[in-house]
Amino acid sequence: MNSILSSIKDPSLIEKRRNQIIRSAISLFEKKGFHRTTTREIAKEAGFSIGTLYEYIRTKEDILFLVCDSIYLQVRERLEAQIDPDNSSLAHFINVIRSYFYLMDDMQEEVIIMYQEVKSLKKESKDYVLQKEKDMVSMLERVIAKCFPHSLNSNERQLLANNIFIQGQMWGFRRWMLQKQFTLETYMDSQIQFLIQSIQAKSSSDKC
Amino acid sequence: MNSILSSIKDPSLIEKRRNQIIRSAISLFEKKGFHRTTTREIAKEAGFSIGTLYEYIRTKEDILFLVCDSIYLQVRERLEAQIDPDNSSLAHFINVIRSYFYLMDDMQEEVIIMYQEVKSLKKESKDYVLQKEKDMVSMLERVIAKCFPHSLNSNERQLLANNIFIQGQMWGFRRWMLQKQFTLETYMDSQIQFLIQSIQAKSSSDKC
Amino acid sequence: MNSILSSIKDPSLIEKRRNQIIRSAISLFEKKGFHRTTTREIAKEAGFSIGTLYEYIRTKEDILFLVCDSIYLQVRERLEAQIDPDNSSLAHFINVIRSYFYLMDDMQEEVIIMYQEVKSLKKESKDYVLQKEKDMVSMLERVIAKCFPHSLNSNERQLLANNIFIQGQMWGFRRWMLQKQFTLETYMDSQIQFLIQSIQAKSSSDKC
Amino acid sequence: MNSILSSIKDPSLIEKRRNQIIRSAISLFEKKGFHRTTTREIAKEAGFSIGTLYEYIRTKEDILFLVCDSIYLQVRERLEAQIDPDNSSLAHFINVIRSYFYLMDDMQEEVIIMYQEVKSLKKESKDYVLQKEKDMVSMLERVIAKCFPHSLNSNERQLLANNIFIQGQMWGFRRWMLQKQFTLETYMDSQIQFLIQSIQAKSSSDKC
DNA sequence: AATGAATGAGAGTTCATTCAT
DNA sequence: CATGAATGAACTCTCATTCAT
Numbered sequence: 001m002n003s004i005l006s007s008i009k010d011p012s013l014i015e016k017r018r019n020q021i022i023r024s025a026i027s028l029f030e031k032k033g034f035h036r037t038t039t040r041e042i043a044k045e046a047g048f049s050i051g052t053l054y055e056y057i058r059t060k061e062d063i064l065f066l067v068c069d070s071i072y073l074q075v076r077e078r079l080e081a082q083i084d085p086d087n088s089s090l091a092h093f094i095n096v097i098r099s100y101f102y103l104m105d106d107m108q109e110e111v112i113i114m115y116q117e118v119k120s121l122k123k124e125s126k127d128y129v130l131q132k133e134k135d136m137v138s139m140l141e142r143v144i145a146k147c148f149p150h151s152l153n154s155n156e157r158q159l160l161a162n163n164i165f166i167q168g169q170m171w172g173f174r175r176w177m178l179q180k181q182f183t184l185e186t187y188m189d190s191q192i193q194f195l196i197q198s199i200q201a202k203s204s205s206d207k208c
Numbered sequence: 209m210n211s212i213l214s215s216i217k218d219p220s221l222i223e224k225r226r227n228q229i230i231r232s233a234i235s236l237f238e239k240k241g242f243h244r245t246t247t248r249e250i251a252k253e254a255g256f257s258i259g260t261l262y263e264y265i266r267t268k269e270d271i272l273f274l275v276c277d278s279i280y281l282q283v284r285e286r287l288e289a290q291i292d293p294d295n296s297s298l299a300h301f302i303n304v305i306r307s308y309f310y311l312m313d314d315m316q317e318e319v320i321i322m323y324q325e326v327k328s329l330k331k332e333s334k335d336y337v338l339q340k341e342k343d344m345v346s347m348l349e350r351v352i353a354k355c356f357p358h359s360l361n362s363n364e365r366q367l368l369a370n371n372i373f374i375q376g377q378m379w380g381f382r383r384w385m386l387q388k389q390f391t392l393e394t395y396m397d398s399q400i401q402f403l404i405q406s407i408q409a410k411s412s413s414d415k416c
Numbered sequence: 417m418n419s420i421l422s423s424i425k426d427p428s429l430i431e432k433r434r435n436q437i438i439r440s441a442i443s444l445f446e447k448k449g450f451h452r453t454t455t456r457e458i459a460k461e462a463g464f465s466i467g468t469l470y471e472y473i474r475t476k477e478d479i480l481f482l483v484c485d486s487i488y489l490q491v492r493e494r495l496e497a498q499i500d501p502d503n504s505s506l507a508h509f510i511n512v513i514r515s516y517f518y519l520m521d522d523m524q525e526e527v528i529i530m531y532q533e534v535k536s537l538k539k540e541s542k543d544y545v546l547q548k549e550k551d552m553v554s555m556l557e558r559v560i561a562k563c564f565p566h567s568l569n570s571n572e573r574q575l576l577a578n579n580i581f582i583q584g585q586m587w588g589f590r591r592w593m594l595q596k597q598f599t600l601e602t603y604m605d606s607q608i609q610f611l612i613q614s615i616q617a618k619s620s621s622d623k624c
Numbered sequence: 625m626n627s628i629l630s631s632i633k634d635p636s637l638i639e640k641r642r643n644q645i646i647r648s649a650i651s652l653f654e655k656k657g658f659h660r661t662t663t664r665e666i667a668k669e670a671g672f673s674i675g676t677l678y679e680y681i682r683t684k685e686d687i688l689f690l691v692c693d694s695i696y697l698q699v700r701e702r703l704e705a706q707i708d709p710d711n712s713s714l715a716h717f718i719n720v721i722r723s724y725f726y727l728m729d730d731m732q733e734e735v736i737i738m739y740q741e742v743k744s745l746k747k748e749s750k751d752y753v754l755q756k757e758k759d760m761v762s763m764l765e766r767v768i769a770k771c772f773p774h775s776l777n778s779n780e781r782q783l784l785a786n787n788i789f790i791q792g793q794m795w796g797f798r799r800w801m802l803q804k805q806f807t808l809e810t811y812m813d814s815q816i817q818f819l820i821q822s823i824q825a826k827s828s829s830d831k832c
Numbered sequence: 833a834a835t836g837a838a839t840g841a842g843a844g845t846t847c848a849t850t851c852a853t
Numbered sequence: 854c855a856t857g858a859a860t861g862a863a864c865t866c867t868c869a870t871t872c873a874t
Contacts, residue, residue, distance in 0.1 A: 007857095008858065009856095009858090035244075038842085040844090049860050050845085050860085051862095052858075060844065120244075130384055159390070160402070162382070170374055174370070177338070178370065181366055186363065190367050194368070194406040197406040198406035201409040202401075258836070258869090260835070451660075454847060454848080455849080467855060471855075474849095476848065531740070535736075546801070571805060571806070575806070575815070576818070578802065582790060582798075590790075593786070594786065597779065610826075617825040618821060633836070633837090675866095676839070678865090835873100839872105840870105841867105842866105843867075843868100844864105845863105845865090847864100849861105852857105852859100853858105
């Protein structure tokens with residue numbers, strides 16, 4: 001599934017231990033960041049020794065990669081579950097966006113890590129992770145295309161998908177600012193309202 | 209102006225040396241991040257010895273603070289120069305936003321540093337820096353209020369100001385995605401168009 | 417035969433497994449040296465698990481001892497097979513020396529290990545191994561004594577035996593130097609010629 | 625002079641500290657070998673902190689290289705001082721060899737290190753060091769050529785030079801064997817006697 | 833005011849060895 | 854008898870910081 005090497009043979013044990021590692025690492029990275037978190041702390045938090053940790057990864061950077069990979073996998077799966085590719089109704093569009101905002105609310109810790117630590121991955125891993133991000137923007141873009149087939153050109157769809165994607169992430173990343181002024185509901189509602197207005201305005205302005 | 213201690217008496221020398229430090233640090237942080245950059249490297253890049261560096265700061269974190277502080281000061285000054293508080297025309301609104309996007313294009317390195325490294329500041333410094341960010345969003349908000357006095361309520365203005373602010377930063381931060389699809393001009397034009405449409409749609413929908 | 421403890425009861429299995437261990441270890445030690453070779457690598461090369469390896473030895477040093485012991489045993493057996501204790505002819509002397517040089521050519525890997533790693537044995541094991549080396553020099557000395565009963569005194573015989581012994585080992589150990597200038601045949605022939613000349617010169621000078 | 629990098633600027637300090645490092649390392653390597661000696665032990669023995677040690681070298685292997693380089697330099701200088709390139713007398717030949725044996729007696733520790741640890745150098749450094757060894761054999765060869773211009777061909781000279789070189793080293797390396805039977809004087813005298821006999825026998829056998 | 837040699841706590845990583853299965 | 858997951862002491866190396874000059 002992913003390419004991190006381990007000296008352990010049992011695949012189900014690898015998965016179990018790596019999930020422990022990922023959980024511990026996310027919690028520590030969120031508090032202290034990747035660089036200030038030591039491998040020993042991660043091992044301790046995960047409940048095993050430093051030697052055991054290194055049976056399941058090769059370098060500290062592997063842990064960061066596991067974390068990033070796992071975050072995107074989770075976001076993708078949960079978002080995909082909300083998307084019906086054949087449904088072109090406005091209600092479905094709104095529903096997908098709301099689901100995405102709920103998801104981002106849920107994963108605030110993880111989003112912060114992505115923003116701050118991805119740059120510490122080596123180029124190859126970084127490219128892999130950023131491709132995942134592109135894939136997710138594309139998912140949103142396809143929903144837009146389905147629900148507003150005539151109003152927007154390709155560039156406009158991409159831009160809007162990107163804006164939505166960022167607005168979701170920023171709810172958690174800039175919580176020190178946004179979550180004083182807004183509840184999740186008011187934030188979502190306003191953003192969705194602006195969004196639909198600009199799409200529909202676009203649509204009617206084209207007609208004139 | 210800022211509270212970093214120095215053992216040097218001459219204030220103009222302090223300012224000169226600190227500017228050298230800031231310039232060197234920004235360039236290094238952008239390449240390698242705060243944690244992977246050593247104080248020795250910063251001193252060398254600035255053209256003096258590690259001993260001299262520590263005459264002008266107390267800890268490595270001080271350097272990060274100097275950098276963040278300087279970035280916001282610069283953004284603020286350049287944006288402020290574009291704002292005419294008495295001009296309520298749509299053209300002026302558009303002009304301010306365009307200026308802000310140009311500025312963000314210019315300061316991509318610095319924006320990346322802000323996003324990734326601010327969390328490494330200690331609480332007190334972080335609060336200080338984030339307050340600066342709030343101030344800047346407020347500047348945009350005031351322009352919106354001036355140019356669209358009736359269309360939007362306070363929360364909506366704040367949200368839009370925040371969206372604009374983020375969209376500007378993301379031009380640089382997500383360049384690996386956006387700068388393949390857009391030029392700065394097409395990005396700006398599209399964002400501004402969506403923005404104005406949603407404001408004006410809001411305005412007319414309220415009237416009905 | 418040797419005193420390394422094992423938790424396995426079946427002696428023939430012990431011998432079989434230990435021979436696997438020795439073969440793997442020699443090949444790895446030659447490439448990477450004793451310290452850079454891990455017990456895991458030895459077990460893997462031998463075709464069984466690290467747990468099994470430790471059923472047949474107690475410490476990593478045991479492996480080195482097994483290797484050294486096995487090398488000397490092999491050298492001794494092959495050299496002994498060439499020696500006829502009752503033959504006092506010059507031809508037999510030359511034949512023994514040539515056989516010894518062929519043997520050293522064959523065992524270059526092993527000789528290198530002996531030279532470089534014996535010091536890593538603990539005192540007791542080292543003494544045991546060095547005694548084996550003394551025994552082998554003595555074998556050569558006895559052949560000299562048989563073939564040149566009057567020309568040399570005891571010290572001289574020992575010195576020549578030692579010189580021959582070393583010259584054989586150096587053929588492999590200093591191959592980076594010798595094997596560019598000489599073939600095994602030219603090396604042997606020259607060394608034997610010098611050797612016999614100095615013995616015979618000794619003999620005739622004594623007579624004068 | 626040598627290419628090991630240091631972050632210290634003062635060259636005379638580098639030389640002083642590196643000599644301390646070399647002295648400490650030789651003493652420790654002789655007792656425990658390169659791999660069992662830790663960098664902390666070397667620093668402690670040299671009288672400074674681990675941090676200071678690493679200001680003067682980059683890796684542990686650098687220390688081994690410094691040691692090997694220094695040993696050869698010393699051997700070379702001391703041997704060169706004994707050689708008069710214009711003197712072709714037998715007495716001079718004998719004198720050079722005796723000087724070389726005294727030297728090897730003096731440097732037993734160092735010779736043992738060379739035999740056992742050179743293989744731990746990376747290829748490039750190893751080639752550099754082995755070239756030095758070749759150079760030293762060549763020095764002996766030139767003395768042979770000067771003193772016995774007609775008796776030996778080039779290959780024979782090389783072989784004898786190599787034999788002498790090894791016999792000197794083995795006095796220390798195999799002291800557990802040789803130094804029980806011989807004093808340095810008796811060892812030297814016997815070896816020189818055999819050597820001269822074989823050269824002179826060669827010379828006269830050629831004439832017949 | 834400027835220098836840079838010295839420091840040592842602490843980081844990531846390895847690997848011989850054990851022991852429950 | 855065989856396995857291999859688990860352990861943690863011990864290793865090499867880094868780097869922010871100090872202070873005598």
